[in-house]
Every structure is written in structure tokens, then in C-alpha cells.
Amino acid sequence: MAASLLSQVRAQETAIATLRRALSRGKVHHAYLFDGPAGVGKELAAFGLAQALVCERRGLTAPDDDACGECSACKRVPLREGERRPTHPDVALLERGLYEPGTIGRRTQESQDISIDQVRTIVLARAAFAPHEGRAKVFIVRRAEELSISAANALLKTLEEPGQGTHFILMSSQADSLLSTIRSRTQRLRFGLLPDADVVAILTARGIDPQQANAVARLAGGSVETGATLADPELAGARDAFVQKALRAIAAPDMGPALELAEELKKVKGDLGTLLTALGDALAADARTFAMANDPKAEASAARYRLTLVAARQLDGNASAQLAMESMFARMRAV
Ligand SMILES: [Zn+2]
Structure with missing residues (x-):
């Protein structure tokens, strides 16, 4: 029927x-x-x-x-x-x-x-x-x-x-x-934003792997369209690459790589929020892992995670993307 x-x-x-x-x-x-x-x-x-x-x-x-x-x-x-x-x-x-x-x-x-x-x-x-x-x-x-x-x-x-x-x-x-x-x-x-569970159900029904659907639903902010875009392998690759570059920039001996990444990010404006959420997720996951192992590094990861939220708020307030990223990386490195 x-x-x-x-x-x-x-x-x-x-x-x-x-x-x-x-x-x-x-x-x-x-x-x-x-x-x-x-x-x-x-x-x-x-x-x-x-x-x-x-x-x-x-x-x-x-x-x-x-x-x-x-x-x-x-x-x-x-x-x-x-x-x-x-x-x-x-x-x-x-x-x-x-x-x-x-x-x-x-x-x-x-x-x-x-x-x-x-x-x-x-x-x-x-x-x-x-x-x-x-x-x-x-x-x-x-x-x-x-x-x-x-x-x-x-x-x-x-x-x-x-x-x-x-x-x-x-x-x-x-x-x-x-x-x-x-x-x-x-x-x-x-029409309001959808609960994550509904985004997962719709994406799965469209043939997206359930594990991936779960992962992107957290970033999709209640929109199936955003979820489907996020599940796109090319974009997922770009997101992972950003997270890796960002983590390296935080750990680098000087601000060079961070400044370079901030410069690059000027161009992605529209997707920057998603990239920041992905970085925040990675840092929050680190914080949990360290905390479970009683590793004192948990505190630093949690502080860096909070800095992604500060940066996201600045971007919502139409701050310059490059300046917001530079200041975020500088503060993350100082943690
Ligand atoms: Zn009918």
C-alpha cells in the first residue's frame, strides 16, 4: 500500500x-x-x-x-x-x-x-x-x-x-x-527543526549508512538537507582535513600554521560553523577519553572545546572569520 x-x-x-x-x-x-x-x-x-x-x-x-x-x-x-x-x-x-x-x-x-x-x-x-x-x-x-x-x-x-x-x-x-x-x-x-532521531531515520531511509547518519545528524542542526550535505563524502573529507589541520596548528611550535589556516578559512565562510562544530566535537571527544584515563590533558581539551563555542558565537555576531579564527587558535595554544 x-x-x-x-x-x-x-x-x-x-x-x-x-x-x-x-x-x-x-x-x-x-x-x-x-x-x-x-x-x-x-x-x-x-x-x-x-x-x-x-x-x-x-x-x-x-x-x-x-x-x-x-x-x-x-x-x-x-x-x-x-x-x-x-x-x-x-x-x-x-x-x-x-x-x-x-x-x-x-x-x-x-x-x-x-x-x-x-x-x-x-x-x-x-x-x-x-x-x-x-x-x-x-x-x-x-x-x-x-x-x-x-x-x-x-x-x-x-x-x-x-x-x-x-x-x-x-x-x-x-x-x-x-x-x-x-x-x-x-x-x-x-515548520521547526527536526529532532536528531528523525534526521537519522530520514537519512537512513535514503540509504545513508546508519552509523554515518548518526554522526552527521549531530552536526545537521535539525535539517535533513544539511545532514545529506554533510554525509556527502567529499565534504566529510574536507571536514576531517580541517580538524586534522586545526589540531596540528594548536600543537605547532609557533603560530605559523594557525595563521595559514585562518587565512584559508576566510573563503569558506558559509560552512565555517560546521567546521567549528566538527573541531569542537573532536576536542570534546578527546576530553572525555583523557578524563576516563585520569589524564590531566582532559582539562586542556575541554577548555579548547569551549573556545570553539566562543568562536562560533563571534561568527554569528558577524565577526571577521579570519580574526575570530586567529584569536581562537592563539587562545587554544595558550591553554
Ligand atoms: Zn487518492
Whole structure:
């Protein structure tokens, strides 16, 4: 039996209960804003709601608060292997660069934003018509914060009064950067970070080795997307290499290697937090091992571990990456 998409969303109890209640009462809002970080289930929930709305059996031979997951309509909603868009004619996906320029009346690829051309062709041209298969019409917008101002403005009227059976699901990890006129026309549902156990379960189900899934889940901060990136062998290799270099720099006779590493790290800005967490983990593991052996070096490893947390806070506060790293290494060496 194929499970409905909604039933596969993990941990987002409040959001999913709200959607199920709306479905069973026949009061599904015409425009939702799924607000939350990447990789926590917004996408699965959006396709799940779309599936429930177009399902042929919901409320008939299947419960009224979820898709059956098995009828012909249900099967055409999830993205198939190698497909970028759902095959169901009443479920449309919007995303920057998703369509060939020619099909949305453009000469060039959308590189900056979701253009007004995409909104005109994919939404406005269809919004006035009844659903092909009679149940509902659903527009899902990935990274809605990428709507251009003109695209967002073009969407406003339809978003406010989309017509019978038409629904919008906007997804965003930066909901506050959406135009307030868009936000005020939507019902906001929050999606929080996942518990580590759920990240492990999802990664394992995707074929990642359970031991590795456990290791990366600790660093993933509750996001499956981050976890999957971390499990990438190339990135894992880069992380291990950083930890080794950092440990050597701490133990080196002079600041040379530390300054060199700090200089190198200027460039990785985005992933620096993850690298620091990995270094912190290695130092904390050392501290535990030393402590168990009653080795006095435990104290130094623990102090160095705490310095990684200080550095992480400085980076969150937008300190210069190079200076924060230099000062961290200097203080670690002085321990
Ligand atoms: Zn169905």
C-alpha cells in the first residue's frame, strides 16, 4: 500500500494537525505560507496537501483528512525519479529556473528570481479555469522569497481571491523577507527543526549508512538537507582535513600554521560553523577519553572545546572569520 505523502512528514505535529483539521472540515485555506528552514519537511507537506486536495477517494472510501495515496490522482502528485514537475495537470510547481525560457515567454533563463513571466504563464493563465479533473487546483511555490517584486505584485489579486477550489502553498525559509502584502494574504504555518532521531531515520531511509547518519545528524542542526550535505563524502573529507589541520596548528611550535589556516578559512565562510562544530566535537571527544584515563590533558581539551563555542558565537555576531579564527587558535595554544 502506498502511504500518503502527508503521513510521511515527521515531527511537524502542529502544522500537520492544522492541515488535517482543515481538510476534514472542508476549510483548507486558499493560501498557505509554509515557513521554516530548509530540509525539515515543508516540501513533503506541501505535496501532501496537494495530494489530499486532488485525491479521488478522500472522504469517500478514504478518510476525509488525508489522501488515500493510491488512486490515480494521488500517484501523479509526487515527483517521479528524474522528473522536475508533478504529472498531475492540476498541481503546478513554481520555482526560479524550473521552466525552459521559451515555455514561459522569455528569451533568457531566470537567474535572479521567479519572474513575472513564470507567474503569468503558470498561474494567471490557468487560475481562471476550472481544475482539469474537477477537484482542486494547487500552486506550490518553492523559495517564495525569490519572487520578483513584479511577480509578487502580479500574484496578489489571485492570492486574495483565487476562485473556488484553487489553493496556493508558498514555501520559504526566509518568510520575513516576503512582501508584507503577500504575507498578509496567507495563513502562516511554522515548520521547526527536526529532532536528531528523525534526521537519522530520514537519512537512513535514503540509504545513508546508519552509523554515518548518526554522526552527521549531530552536526545537521535539525535539517535533513544539511545532514545529506554533510554525509556527502567529499565534504566529510574536507571536514576531517580541517580538524586534522586545526589540531596540528594548536600543537605547532609557533603560530605559523594557525595563521595559514585562518587565512584559508576566510573563503569558506558559509560552512565555517560546521567546521567549528566538527573541531569542537573532536576536542570534546578527546576530553572525555583523557578524563576516563585520569589524564590531566582532559582539562586542556575541554577548555579548547569551549573556545570553539566562543568562536562560533563571534561568527554569528558577524565577526571577521579570519580574526575570530586567529584569536581562537592563539587562545587554544595558550591553554
Ligand atoms: Zn487518492
